[in-house]
Amino acid sequence: MATLWHGRFAEGPAEALQALNDSLGFDQRMFREDIAGSRAHVRMLARVGLLEADDADAVLVALDAVESEMADGTFVFVDSDEDIHTAVERRVTELAGDAGARLHTGRSRNDQVATDLRLWVRREMTELAGLVGRLQATLAARADDADEAYLPGYTHLQQAQPVLLAHHLLAHGWALSRDVDRLLDARDRADVSPLGAGALAGSSLPLDPDGVAEDLGFASRFENSLDAVSDRDFVVEALFALALLGVHLSRLGEEIVLWSTDEFGFVALDDAFSTGSSMLPQKKNPDVAELARGKAGRLIGNLTGLLASLKGLPLAYNKDLQEDKEPLFDSCDTVRLTLLALDGMMATLGFDTDRMAESADSPYAAAVDLAEFLVAAGMPFREAHAVVGGHVRTALAGDGSLADLVAADERLGPEAVALLAPGNAVRRRTTPGGAGPVPVAEQRRRFTDRLAAQAARIGS
Numbered sequence: 284m285a286t287l288w289h290g291r292f293a294e295g296p297a298e299a300l301q302a303l304n305d306s307l308g309f310d311q312r313m314f315r316e317d318i319a320g321s322r323a324h325v326r327m328l329a330r331v332g333l334l335e336a337d338d339a340d341a342v343l344v345a346l347d348a349v350e351s352e353m354a355d356g357t358f359v360f361v362d363s364d365e366d367i368h369t370a371v372e373r374r375v376t377e378l379a380g381d382a383g384a385r386l387h388t389g390r391s392r393n394d395q396v397a398t399d400l401r402l403w404v405r406r407e408m409t410e411l412a413g414l415v416g417r418l419q420a421t422l423a424a425r426a427d428d429a430d431e432a433y434l435p436g437y438t439h440l441q442q443a444q445p446v447l448l449a450h451h452l453l454a455h456g457w458a459l460s461r462d463v464d465r466l467l468d469a470r471d472r473a474d475v476s477p478l479g480a481g482a483l484a485g486s487s488l489p490l491d492p493d494g495v496a497e498d499l500g501f502a503s504r505f506e507n508s509l510d511a512v513s514d515r516d517f518v519v520e521a522l523f524a525l526a527l528l529g530v531h532l533s534r535l536g537e538e539i540v541l542w543s544t545d546e547f548g549f550v551a552l553d554d555a556f557s558t559g560s561s562m563l564p565q566k567k568n569p570d571v572a573e574l575a576r577g578k579a580g581r582l583i584g585n586l587t588g589l590l591a592s593l594k595g596l597p598l599a600y601n602k603d604l605q606e607d608k609e610p611l612f613d614s615c616d617t618v619r620l621t622l623l624a625l626d627g628m629m630a631t632l633g634f635d636t637d638r639m640a641e642s643a644d645s646p647y648a649a650a651v652d653l654a655e656f657l658v659a660a661g662m663p664f665r666e667a668h669a670v671v672g673g674h675v676r677t678a679l680a681g682d683g684s685l686a687d688l689v690a691a692d693e694r695l696g697p698e699a700v701a702l703l704a705p706g707n708a709v710r711r712r713t714t715p716g717g718a719g720p721v722p723v724a725e726q727r728r729r730f731t732d733r734l735a736a737q738a739a740r741i742g743s
């Protein structure tokens with residue numbers, strides 16, 4: 284079977300070279316992007332007079348046929364189909380004959396693959412941003428259901444101050460909104476057409492890279508042909524945005540793992556989003572949450588792996604760049620699966636808000652409110668902190684309840700004791716962005732606005 288470069292070679296490729304070199308196994312999933320790029324290239328060749336209108340039509344008809352063969356699985360690949368670009372061109376030439384042999388005029392696989400991959404990143408970032416939006420909407424809906432339910436807030440995973448459950452859920456929602464920004468920023472920076480850069484230096488033929496860029500709906504064309512074919516920074520950015528999103532999903536996952544333990548008991552997972560044990564009949568395991576946590580590892584690996592492949596590459600194209608696709612595809616697939624499953628898990632789990640309140644209603648949760656009571660009466664905060672800390676220490680040593688100690692302290696007294704009543708500590712968090720019902724109501728409105736703004740950007 285003839286290679287694309289057979290003219291220069293007396294012998295065909297060794298099997299071992301082919302096995303290492305071929306990328307068809309993973310890049311055939313870019314066939315739609317490859318065909319879209321070829322259509323734009325052919326239309327441009329016709330516009331600038333490098334291809335007769337009849338020949339261009341014949342190639343476009345052949346490209347349509349190849350696309351439907353690939354879409355319905357009837358396309359027959361052959362051994363010499365090294366990658367998706369080779370396979371499409373080979374089949375177009377079979378179908379369109381001499382006209383097909385003109386398809387690659389003024390083009391290299393180097394600008395072709397960069398084009399395909401930029402189209403891929405552009406679409407995939409948009410779709411994944413939309414899926415993040417779905418999870419955010421679920422978090423917002425669960426925050427609405429949660430109303431004024433509260434749970435302990437933690438620092439160092441030690442109970443610190445009570446917070447509204449809605450506030451806690453929206454904390455994850457806001458982090459995800461920055462992930463959406465990053466995905467869309469990566470999309471926008473990928474939105475530059477490299478087609479027309481050729482192998483590395485442009486062409487002697489009167490190509491029209493601006494027209495091709497416009498045809499493909501790119502925001503602009505490349506400025507420098509060497510840069511256009513050699514950089515994969517747009518893939519790295521996509522992988523980074525996905526890795527950081529994965530890190531955020533892993534944090535949400537870890538909390539659900541903790542919250543579903545008997546020790547916490549804050550959530551009960553729906554049967555459809557949990558698994559059983561092959562040996563222990565009583566078990567119900569949070570596999571979705573654990574995998575959300577675990578998948579972050581491979582997302583980070585994909586990012587660091589590609590950075591390592593790119594480091595030190597001389598200009599312009601090097602075959603090392605073929606290593607860009609598998610991590611990209613894997614990260615996109617991984618994030619897609621994780622988002623869908625986490626969304627389902629979050630939508631269906633049950634919150635045990637009584638258990639949360641019981642756990643948050645420790646009198647010590649209001650310790651800072653006692654100190655702030657003293658501050659309101661004029662005491663310096665550092666001194667107030669020490670006074671309350673002393674009462675907490677005495678109470679913990681078993682020498683009286685905190686309420687009795689507070690009642691007996693003339694600087695505090697019954698008005699301060701009232702602060703220890705269940706639910707008070709969270710209701711008193713009234714500052715903007717804070718964890719109490721008043722600021723959280725405002726925050727919900729702002730979050731809804733944020734989701735609408737981000738949906739508009741995703742759609743644009």
Ligand code: ARG
Pocket residue numbers: 306310366392393396600602604605
């Ligand atoms: N399969 C190749 C890749 O993914 C396409 C570009 C090949 N270019 C070349 N000069 N051999 O990078």
